[in-house]
Amino acid sequence: MKGMELLKTLCMTFGPSGCEDPVAKVIKEQVLPHADEVTTDRLGSLLVLYKGTGEVKEGTRVPRRLMLAAHMDEVGFMIRSVDDRGLLYPAKLSVGEGKMLTGRSVTIGNAEKQTDGFIGAVPAHKSGGSTDFGALYIDIGAKNRAEAESHAGKGDFGVFRTEFEELGGADPLWKGKAIDDRLGCAVLCDVLAELAESGYRPAFDTWFCFTRREEVGASTAATAAYAVDPDVGIVLEATAVSDVYGTDETWQVGQQGKGPLVSLIDAGTIYDKDLANFLLELGEEKGIPVQPKKYPGGTNDTRPISKVRSGVRVAAISSPTRYIHTAACAVRKSDYESMVRLVSAAVRNL
Numbered sequence: 249m250k251g252m253e254l255l256k257t258l259c260m261t262f263g264p265s266g267c268e269d270p271v272a273k274v275i276k277e278q279v280l281p282h283a284d285e286v287t288t289d290r291l292g293s294l295l296v297l298y299k300g301t302g303e304v305k306e307g308t309r310v311p312r313r314l315m316l317a318a319h320m321d322e323v324g325f326m327i328r329s330v331d332d333r334g335l336l337y338p339a340k341l342s343v344g345e346g347k348m349l350t351g352r353s354v355t356i357g358n359a360e361k362q363t364d365g366f367i368g369a370v371p372a373h374k375s376g377g378s379t380d381f382g383a384l385y386i387d388i389g390a391k392n393r394a395e396a397e398s399h400a401g402k403g404d405f406g407v408f409r410t411e412f413e414e415l416g417g418a419d420p421l422w423k424g425k426a427i428d429d430r431l432g433c434a435v436l437c438d439v440l441a442e443l444a445e446s447g448y449r450p451a452f453d454t455w456f457c458f459t460r461r462e463e464v465g466a467s468t469a470a471t472a473a474y475a476v477d478p479d480v481g482i483v484l485e486a487t488a489v490s491d492v493y494g495t496d497e498t499w500q501v502g503q504q505g506k507g508p509l510v511s512l513i514d515a516g517t518i519y520d521k522d523l524a525n526f527l528l529e530l531g532e533e534k535g536i537p538v539q540p541k542k543y544p545g546g547t548n549d550t551r552p553i554s555k556v557r558s559g560v561r562v563a564a565i566s567s568p569t570r571y572i573h574t575a576a577c578a579v580r581k582s583d584y585e586s587m588v589r590l591v592s593a594a595v596r597n598l
Contacts, residue, residue, distance in 0.1 A: 249278065250438055252422060255584070256412040258430035262355060262362055264324025264405045265341045265464045268292065269359040271320040271433070275458055278437045282444035283456075293472040294320075296456040298440060304451045310598060314454045315478035315560070316439070316591065317469060317549050318432025318485070319462030322425065323573050324407040327356065327386070330397055334390030336365070338406055340381060342463035342573065349384060352575050353409040356386060356400040363388055363399040364409060408575040419505055419582045421570075427577035431567055431584065432484035433458055438588045443595060450595055462549055469549035473556040480523065480598065481553045481562045484591065486579065487546060489568035500542065504568045504579070507537025507586040511564040516547030517554060523563040527594060534593050537586045541566065565590060 249257060263271035272294050280286060285297035304310055325338035336356065343349065350369045355362045365388035386406065390396035412424035436456045443454075455476045460468040473481060487509060490500050502509045510527045511519050524540075531538030541564075550562040567587055570578040 250441065251584070252414065252581070254278065254437060255422065255427075255431060255434040256424065258434055259412050259424040259426045261430075262357070262359075262407060263320055263322055263426070264407045265321040265461045266326070267359055267405045268320040268460045271430070272458065275320070275433055275437065279440055279456065282440050289468075289471055289475050291468040291471050292460050293468045294458040295472060295475060296440065296458070298443060298454045298456065300450045300452040300454065302451060310450075311452045311478065311480040313476060313478040314450075314452055314595065314598065315457055315473060315476050315481040315553065316436055316454065317457040317459055317472065317481060317483045317553065318436050319429045319459045319469070319549060320433060321460055321463050322407055322428070322430070323463055324405055327400060327402055327404045327406065330393050330401055332393050334388070334392050334396035335368070336386040336388065336396060336400060338384060338386060341405075349381075354386060354406050355409045356388060356404055356406045358404050365389070410576050414581075415578075419580055421578045422581060422584070423576050423578045425575060425577070427569055427579055428486040428572050429462065429484070431486045431569070431579060435484050435584070435587050435591060439591045439595065442588070442592050448596060450598070452598070454595055459549055466547075466549050466552050470552035470556055473553040473560060477557060478560055481550065481560045482523075482591070482594065483548050483550045483553065483562065483564045484587070485548050485564060485566040486569040486572060486577065487541070487566035488572040489570055490543070491568075491570070502539040502542060502568050504570070505582055506539050506568075507531065508583060508590055509539050509541035509566045509568055511541045511566065513544045514541075514547050514564070515545055516551035517562060517564070519550070519563055520561040523561055526598075527563060527565065527590065530593055530597055531590055534589070536589045536593065537582070538590055
């Protein structure tokens with residue numbers, strides 16, 4: 249699988265923060281034909297090695313090890329209790345406000361089994377028009393506690409249940425749940441396949457790292473980076489483009505259809521200026537659409553990666569994405585394709 253087919257498969261796979269095993273299984277099947285080594289660290293991050301030649305021309309400066317990273321988890325919640333009526337009550341992992349969630353279709357369960365349901369709440373005309381997250385519950389059609397707990401119970405997870413669709417014409421939107429950050433994972437798989445199928449080997453070892461639990465504090469990126477010990481790290485992400493009606497223009501990070509975004513600063517990281525400039529200039533040189541990220545908000549796995557051992561020079565490449573952290577995100581096909589081209593070119597030209 250490649251491109252949209254791969255992204256769709258990954259997006260439709262169950263994998264909230266803390267329950268990423270089903271996603272890791274799909275990714276492992278994709279990378280095994282192209283990897284020189286596939287390992288898993290103690291926290292479950294998937295570490296995939298594509299060996300370099302080790303041949304460095306005299307007078308040049310290249311990294312010893314390059315880390316390319318994307319996180320496998322998606323926004324979701326955890327079941328905290330079940331009542332006698334068979335209703336399940338969620339605790340936040342990383343989902344948004346309660347008013348955005350009422351009536352949404354969801355999938356509840358764990359890595360082994362899942363069941364479908366929807367989010368219910370006291371009707372707006374009975375609750376004063378507001379819905380706090382704590383007032384929400386999950387209805388899976390169970391008649392009582394015993395029936396509900398035969399399908400899901402305390403400590404199980406939940407994610408949105410949204411179909412993946414292609415919308416529009418020449419440069420369609422790809423819409424689905426979990427584009428943050430299954431898009432980054434799909435790009436990594438596509439780049440690895442492209443490098444292997446072309447036979448190209450950089451001088452340095454390249455590690456394709458698929459991390460966990462980014463949405464609840466980026467807790468495994470640091471251990472993955474410690475294991476790899478890179479001196480350059482590039483994180484691939486989806487980021488809120490904030491380009492829809494009613495959004496303050498000062499919050500807009502870029503434009504969809506104009507290529508991936510390269511960060512200069514955000515809420516967690518001041519990025520390596522030379523790396524950022526390299527990526528922006530590389531895009532211009534190779535005719536690959538790319539944009540500097542305008543709004544310095546949010547954060548990602550670069551923050552913990554940059555602090556590992558004696559420090560790692562980091563960059564972030566993000567796809568401008570609408571409706572992030574909701575039941576349906578949307579990204580342009582051309583931005584995905586440009587991201588694959590830019591990351592592949594970076595590996596070839598670092």
